[in-house]
Amino acid sequence: MLNFPNAKINIGLNILSRRSDGYHNLETVFYPVGIKDALEVIEAEELSFEASGIEIPGYANENLCLKAYELLKKDFDISPIKIHLHKQIPIGAGLGGGSADAAFFIRLVNEKFNLNLDIPSMENYARLLGADCAFFIQNKPVFAYGKGDEFLPVNLDLSKYFLVLVMPPVHVSTGEAYRGVKPSVPQIPLKELISLPVPEWKTAIKNDFEESVFRNHSSIRGIKAALYEAGALYASMSGSGASVYGIFENNTKLPDLEESNQVFYAI
Secondary structure, three states: EEEEEEEEEEEEEEEEOOOOOOEEEEEEEEEEEEEEEEEEEEEOOEEEEEEEOOOOOOOOHHHHHHHHHHHHHHHOOOEEEEEEEEEOOOOOOOOOHHHHOOOOHHHHHHHHHHOOOOOOHHHHHHHHOOOOOOOOHHHHOEEEEEOOOEEEOOOOOOOEEEEEEEEEEOOOOHHHHHHHOOOOOOOOOOHOOOOOOOHHHHHOEEEOOOHHHHHHHHHHHHHHHHHHHHOOOOEEEEEOOOOOOEEEEOOHHHHHHOOOOOOEEOO
16 A cells, blocks of 8 residues: 655744753644655565665664554554655655654554544554654644644645745754744744735744754755745745745746755645
8 A cells, every 4th residue: 555645844833932841832833735755565474664765864673654563563463564665755854754654654554454543543643753743644734732743723725825845955953953942932823823814924924943043054044035035925944944945926946946955846
């Protein structure tokens, strides 16, 4: 069986406070976008995992898909499988690619082995694998809060716009991004600001990680500026970076940015 885990972008990201469990309370909007991996599972004599496409750092046996399998195996009598992941979503980009793979794997195994897990149950398994992992079970726009794993529906449809996403050859660690942020509660909650017209987001909606990340990585700041210069209605870093996206009113190509970055054109 085969499915296609997709990326997400963050629209706004406010770090509100530190938590006693080591995480931070935050608020953001997760929005799914059409940059996709490919994930296949087939029954096999023994459990195995292989990957192609973009090289995945770390050890293969630490992949979130394998961790998801072990979680489900504890509760269900599922057969050994061969997992193949073809990686296209940039890694370390703030796009949730690894979380998407794990969540889509849970959905795939649920269907293949007729586990009859409902959505809340699949989300609970996903929460054990990553803060934003549960989002990809339903995979529709949400206002996310808590540590990023609690959701409220949000009425947001960007299908009439065009998205340009730029991934520079830069790595921003999550730890680096958080070290540069001073948690604070904004005067106007993001769940109110997201209802503004998209052109008004530029002056109203922010990503708290940008200030320190831009200070340490001027090339990322330059990408955001270039997107606005090209006519973006709104541009932002996604998550803790390093990717930056722009929302355009019309189909837009940016060959100058393609020279030294990965550029994706997606809805």
